[in-house]
Structure formats: structure tokens, C-alpha cells
Amino acid sequence: MEKFGYAQSQKYDTYASRLMPREEFFTSGHRSCQGCGEALAVRWVCKAIGKDAIIAHATGCMEIVSSGLPQTAWMHPWIHVAFENTAAVASGIDAALKILARKGKLAGAPPKVVAMGGDGGTSDIGLQALSGAMERGHNFTYICWDNEAYMNTGIQRSSSTPFGAMTTTSPPGKESIGQSTWKKDMVAIAVAHNIPYVATACPSYPFDLYFKVKKAIEMPGPAYIHVLSVCPTGWRSATDLSVRLGRLAVETAVFPLYEVEHGRYHLTVEAPRLRPVKDYLKPQGRFRHLREPELDFIQRMIRARYELLLEKCRQPYGEFATVPFTPEPEQEVA
């Protein structure tokens, strides 16, 4: 990773589209909606993880659109698993690779193990398997496509849906303002497992996403990446705004991009001046019903959370104390 100079000298590096790899591992012909931010994220993540990888993918939008049965859009060895056991299957693959390497049946470096899932498959249904796999310390990377609702079954709310958003199971009206709870902080849950690498990413910043995935793949031990992917269908936004909305989410600090390496927070994309959160909410039809008091509440809440994150980034020490484990040298018996 050092040769890319990522996170050390971001200021002086040249990122150009033309320097990125041209090979596509997520091919054309998948059935995602027009302007799907998730498909863009998958495309860049698949480029970043490279050729040698095994993917376990939870049920969800990306599974539905990419693998209509006699056809598949994936170039990797790919296994579709149920909502609740994505991380369990990934840890099984990792254990199998270890056994194969021990028996000498695996030539060369073992392939990378990647698990992917939507926000429902990650923060609602698959949380126990993910928590177990991260706690056991399997060498795998979990990537969560966060489009903030169950889009594939018709926009039902998930625990990742932001406050005030309209979904079919949290409809706004006289008694309700849409989703009544704040978005679950899945990144903080992953950080609390004390795993080596946790990051948030967004396909509107493809180079940031690309190098974060590269870093996560090369890091031994579990890694977790939370990718905000704009969904024009579910967010009720124009299809051509997908990339711009992701950028607005970062610039308004609704979804700040940061990484947590061994408990140390580091902001990777820093907005010089935060934009008002209204800029982000206005193009989306799912926030259309919000009035001034709710907008003001969201603005204050997001500012407070961002201040907290900046405070964490300023900490000279990590979230967890890490002391190298060195067993005491054995005493020689005289």
C-alpha cells in the first residue's frame, strides 16, 4: 500500500481516471436501475480487490440484479448466501483456505476472501454472523452497500434508514414524520470489535473507495468497509444525481469519510466548509415532507455528530489500547 502513498501524502499524489485499471470484474448487462450508485460502488470495489478473490454475497439488491439465474455479471468465484450468514460463509471459506494451505494443496498466495451485503443484510439480519466472524479474527473483508432501506423488496425501512426518511413502512403523515429513529452507527459497532481496519467510503469519491478497499484487502485480519450507495429509486431522486448526492452527503457531513486503523480515527476527505444539510435533503423525494423544525433538528444532530468525530480524529491514542502480545521467554531449567 505504501507505494500508492495513500493516507500518508494524499496532498501531493496524482489521481487520474486514466491511471486506474481498465479491467472490469463486474460486467455490463446487470439489471440494476438507471443511475444505480450501488452498481458503481460494486464496479470500483471489484476493480480494487483484483483477480484473486472469493466473494460471498448476501441476498439483496446487488445479488438480485447481477445474478438472474442463467447469467451472472460477476467475474469472481461468487457464492450467493442468505441474509443472515454472509460473514459465516466467508469465515468458512477462510478456514477452508487455511486447511488447504496446511495440507499443501494450495499453490501460491491464498485468494482474498470478501463478503458483501446490503445494509439490511449487515446491520439488521446478518449482524450476529458478522459480529462473530469479526470477533474470531478471520482474515476477510466485509463490504456493506448502504442504500438506507430494503430497496430490493420495495423500500421498507431498515435500521440504517436515516431520521425523517419516507419509506413504505415508515410513511409520513399526521402522526408520523417518516423514520422516527436515527441511523444505526454500524461503523462504530465494527470499531468496537477492535478489528484492524474499518472505513466508510462512497462511490462519488472513487479513488478514495479504491484505495480504502485495497488497504482493507491487504490488511491481515477482518476489515469492514461501509459504502454509502445512492439509490435513485428508493431515495426518490433524479437518476443523474447519483454521484452528486453522494458528494453532497460527504460535504454536508451526513456521511463523513473516515477510516479507523487499529482504533485510530483519520478523516480522509475533509470538507473545508460544511454545506447546510438542506442541500443534501432537498433533491431527495423521501425527505420532501420535512418542515423547518425537523430540518433544524437534523442539522444540529449532524453537526454534533461531526464534532464528535473530529474530536475522535484529534485523539493522539486509539479507541482501544493496543499492546503487542509477547509471551514471556521460557526459563531454562537448570
Place this chain on the structure above:
Amino acid sequence: MSKPLEQTTWQEVELGGLLREPGSARAYRTGDWRSQHPVWTKSRCIRCGVCWTVCPEPAIIEEPGGYFDMDPNYCKGCGICAKECVTGCISMVPEEE
């Protein structure tokens, strides 16, 4: 799949839903979904490749001269490339019959 999608029956799918050919979705043309398509004004194009970067399909291919163009087989006409183009050289044109 050697046969077209419409002619494949369930008996021909392997047990367990095994697919042996990677990237076989290329046979499915998503291009006929679109109602508009991007057009590049070459005189204003600086060949930066941002349109290629942000295409979710990917349906933007590089021509020999370094310019980019859409792949009519797969472009769904979302318009992200026109919105994100640095010089504004891409415009969306309605599809004609």
C-alpha cells in the same frame, strides 16, 4: 450460456444453480431500456475519463483516439456522465424511434 435467455429452460440449469461462465450477463442487452443517450462534443472534450469513472454499467468505452463514447448495447441513459462531465461536453439526447 450458449443459448439465448428466452430459450433456456429450468432443466438446463445445473443443480445448485451453478454458473460456469463468468460475466455471462453481457449477453443481456440493457441498452434498450434507455430513453435518452449521451452525445460527446469532441471539440470540448479533454479526454480526462471522468465519464468512464462514474458510469455504473460500465457502458462507456474508450475509442482509439483517446476519446470516450457510449456502448449502445448497455447504456441505460441515466445521465450521470453528462452531469459529472468537467467541461460539460456531454449532452443527453432523447432516443429516436
